[in-house]
Every structure is written in structure tokens, then in C-alpha cells.
Amino acid sequence: MLPNMIRAFTVAAVMATMPALAGPLTLTAADPVATVTIPEEWSGKKIARGLEIKTPDEEVYLWFELIAPGEMDSVQKEHDRYFQKEGVTVTGASATKKSEINGRAWSFTELAATNKDGPSIIRYVAINPNVASGKIILMTYWASPEGDKTHDAAMSKLIEGISFK
Template identity: 35%
Template sequence: MMAGRTKFLAAAAVAVALLGNQAALAKRVTVVPGDRPIAIDLPNAWKVSEIKRGIQAKTADDEVYLWFESYRPAQFQTLLDEHNAYFKGQGVKVVGTETAKQVDFPTYVLKVTEYPATYEGKPTVLRYLSVVPKAEGDRYLLVSYWASPAGDKQYDSEVQRILNNLAAAYDGK
């Protein structure tokens, strides 16, 4: 009887340790402020910093950058102009026509726009996700994604978890 209890306690200790590890693998950040904020989990290894309209998250090796920027519709063109100036300053060049698709969800509309681009003469990944809530007065969110092709592949599963976490946050509103 004692051996069974010892095994159970050992298994419980392992489960608690694993759960504790999972909590340590992610940090909760708010990406849309306000009365109904939107918060997501980011991998602990990612560096997070505040920016003018939200947060910047990047991998420790700087291969993937994500910006989460909350804005009002009237600020959209200003936001895009700031991004264009930033990317131009970094040496990113758009080398073709963007492709865009829009998906309608129950609580928001998602528009994904991809730009064929180069950085230092080599291909780079440049993508925007625009989240437009259907509720009147809610702030919009622009998620900008910039990655090296190798970083895009290496961190794909982490980025997908981040975006799925974001979608769940909006769906839960």
C-alpha cells in the first residue's frame, strides 16, 4: 500500500513540476489596453519591450520580430507611414505586389497582407495582420511580422501559438 502511495506522490510531484515549467515558458502581456484589454502569452525566451502603441516581441537571436500595435481607425495611415519609414531605414525593400486575404470571424475581421521583400539584398518575410473588432468603439490591432526565412521556419510553431493565443483572446471577448 505504501509503494502505491509513493508512486502517486512521485507522479504528482512530476506533474506539478511540469506545470510549473509550462508557466515559466510563457509570459503574459497586454497587447490592447482599455476596459476590455487583450492579453496574450509570449515565450519567456522572447524579448519584449514597450513601443508607442503597444509592444515589440522578438526572438533572442533577432531572427523574428513581432509588433502588436493598438490603434484607432483614423490612425491607420500614420501607422503604416511609420512602418514604411522604419523598414526603409532598416534596408528592407518591397519588391513586388502584396497579396491580401480577409477572413470573417464572429467577433472580428482578420486581414492578412504579405509583401515580397528583401533585406540586404536577400529575401525576407514581411507580413501584416490587421484585427478589426466588430464591437463598436473597440481598438483595432495591427500585428506586424518581420523575419529571416530561416527564422520564419525555425520559430513557426512558436509564432503560431502566439497567434492562436491572440485569436482565442479575441474569441473570448
């Protein structure tokens, strides 16, 4: 029993020191529709529907999820529960703006929000990667106003660098 515990602890210690994923990551392995390149100093990990990314100061969190259009309501409810658990209260929303970028439909919605630390910014960006499955990429962005400003250039580079399959 003790050797197994030591082995488990050793594996956990080694895993904890391993760097988080950075660089180009595919969204998703099961249905590769796009590649997102994460800045070296940021961390990322694969999640069930895609990728979770955060800045080193944890002022910006991003999720890229590949979802079927019929799943949008359930994913939105899941996000609402997550933000509620994190103490985030949505205080207002902008109208959704739609645009076509490089032949793909994009829609942008920004929510004003607060949490225990003050104002928060939540953005939802839905991207149609034009794939046969009809799935869309939902990018969820959560940041403090300071993080939004600090990481604006890196975010722009990340968004502009999305490559579609």
C-alpha cells in the first residue's frame, strides 16, 4: 500500500511541475475544425468540448468550445451556473453584433458584470467554421477591465491567428 501511495505522490508531483499546454492547440481532437495558438506565457488545457485558456495573472479566462447549434441553450445554462458559482452577477448586455470575417459568420455579445473584485467583462463570440457537422465554435471570454486592457494585444493576436481546417 505504501509503495503505491509513494508512486502516486511522485506522479502527481511530476505532473504538477509540467508546463500547461501552450502554442498551437487543435479544437477538438475528435472533430478538428480549427487551431488556436496560445501565447507561451499563458496556460491552456483541453476540456470536454474544447480548450480552456488563462493568462498568467489569471485576469483573463477563455474557453473555446465546439458545440452543435441545438446545444447552445444547455451550454449557456452551464456557463450561467459556473459564473454564479464564481460570484459573477450579469448587470447588462449589449445587442448581438453579427459580422462576416474571412467567409465565416461571427456574432459578438458583450455582458456587463460584477463580482467580489468589482466589474467584469464577459464576451461570447460564436464562430461558424463552415463544417459539415454544422457545429459552431463558442468562445467565452471573462476578464477584469484591467486584464482586458493588459492582454488586449495578445488577445487580438490569438483571435487573428485562429486557423480553420
